[in-house]
Amino acid sequence: MSAQNWWQNAVQAPSSATRDAALERQGQLTKPPGALGELENIAVQFAAFRNQVKPEIKQPQCIVFAGDHGVVAKGVSAFPQAVTVEMIKNFVAGGAAVSVLAAYHQMPLSVVNCGTAFPCEALEGVIQRPVMAGTQDFSEQAAMSDEQARQALAIGAEQIERLQADGCDLFMAGEMGIGNTSAASCLSAVLLEQDVVALTGPGTGLQGDALNHKQQVLAASVERALPLIDSPLAALAQLGGLEIAAMAGAYIRAAQLGMPMLVDGFISTSAALLAVKLNPAVRDWMLFAHSSAEPGHKTLLAALDAKPLVQLGMRLGEGSGAALALGVVKQALALHNNMATFAEAAVSSGA
Ligand SMILES: O=C(O)c1ccc[n+]([C@@H]2O[C@H](COP(=O)([O-])O)[C@@H](O)[C@H]2O)c1
Numbered sequence: 001m002s003a004q005n006w007w008q009n010a011v012q013a014p015s016s017a018t019r020d021a022a023l024e025r026q027g028q029l030t031k032p033p034g035a036l037g038e039l040e041n042i043a044v045q046f047a048a049f050r051n052q053v054k055p056e057i058k059q060p061q062c063i064v065f066a067g068d069h070g071v072v073a074k075g076v077s078a079f080p081q082a083v084t085v086e087m088i089k090n091f092v093a094g095g096a097a098v099s100v101l102a103a104y105h106q107m108p109l110s111v112v113n114c115g116t117a118f119p120c121e122a123l124e125g126v127i128q129r130p131v132m133a134g135t136q137d138f139s140e141q142a143a144m145s146d147e148q149a150r151q152a153l154a155i156g157a158e159q160i161e162r163l164q165a166d167g168c169d170l171f172m173a174g175e176m177g178i179g180n181t182s183a184a185s186c187l188s189a190v191l192l193e194q195d196v197v198a199l200t201g202p203g204t205g206l207q208g209d210a211l212n213h214k215q216q217v218l219a220a221s222v223e224r225a226l227p228l229i230d231s232p233l234a235a236l237a238q239l240g241g242l243e244i245a246a247m248a249g250a251y252i253r254a255a256q257l258g259m260p261m262l263v264d265g266f267i268s269t270s271a272a273l274l275a276v277k278l279n280p281a282v283r284d285w286m287l288f289a290h291s292s293a294e295p296g297h298k299t300l301l302a303a304l305d306a307k308p309l310v311q312l313g314m315r316l317g318e319g320s321g322a323a324l325a326l327g328v329v330k331q332a333l334a335l336h337n338n339m340a341t342f343a344e345a346a347v348s349s350g351a
């Protein structure tokens with residue numbers, strides 16, 4: 001296997017023996033079988049991930065990958081490009097939604113600049129890995145070169161190795177990038193061979209004519225790029241984003257290291273889809289946090305055969321849905337690990 005295409009390197013499957021043992025434990029807990037619904041599946045899946053019949057989450061970590069998008073020049077977002085860097089400041093200052101949820105869980109949060117249009121190099125607490133000053137306008141040319149796509153994928157892999165050294169046992173990716181729903185829609189449309197208009201939604205809040213305009217720009221962008229795309233990497237270079245690439249690289253490296261992950265919303269799921277297209281076994285290490293209000297998210301989840309843990313009408317990104325769902329996963333494990341069995345509690349079991 002070529003060393004250059006590190007993302008194709010092997011991914012081990014989670015332990016099926018431990019999954020079976022955890023399933024057996026679930027059957028012994030003092031409740032009618034299946035009465036805890038999806039919480040049972042989460043615990044059993046987590047046991048397989050961690051190869052522990054009673055797994056715990058001791059070191060969850062979230063990384064927000066940020067990047068800008070040249071296509072915003074075409075009026076595809078309700079917010080100006082400056083917001084990407086302004087929000088980077090907010091993440092490190094603790095005022096963003098994901099910052100609040102990370103603090104709530106006492107979870108380390110890091111912010112990685114993958115390439116913004118406005119300067120943010122002077123910001124303390126931001127990991128600087130800019131590949132370029134935001135992508136090119138993909139309605140006119142490739143968003144990035146193949147080499148820049150490789151560099152952006154490698155950012156994610158490098159960050160996961162840092163988390164692995166910290167003992168991270170659950171990874172969450174978040175993203176920040178004005179215009180990145182456009183990249184996520186185009187990339188997903190090409191990867192799934194679906195109509196981009198059906199995958200295009202309001203993002204930060206476009207409606208009516210403005211949403212129609214976004215759909216037209218994205219349809220024309222896909223039409224421009226399609227003849228030039230012969231691989232998932234080419235799809236990323238033509239229509240993707242730097243932070244989307246970094247998230248995909250992070251998901252792949254996490255799976256290669258046996259680190260489970262909780263996927264966030266629409267843009268994160270487009271990165272998950274890219275990761276799975278680049279290396280299908282990565283899918284085995286993913287849990288899906290929530291169903292975003294961005295309409296295309298349901299299509300992406302279905303394509304990945306994913307059942308989101310919660311549906312709260314969120315459409316923020318940043319990893320906020322994943323950080324929220326972390327509470328559900330922790331409670332699923334608390335129940336699985338600490339409930340009494342029928343034998344321990346001397347409760348009569350059913351037929
Ligand atoms: O995660 C989601 O499902 C989600 C859905 C819509 C918008 N967002 C966030 O909004 C920004 C992109 O929206 P837009 O309209 O600028 O393409 C970006 O920073 C995302 O984090 C996120």
Ligand SMILES: Cc1cc2nc[nH]c2cc1C
Binds near residue numbers: 079175177204316317
């Ligand atoms: C304010 C704001 C916060 C965000 N967080 C993620 N995407 C965002 C987009 C906007 C506009």
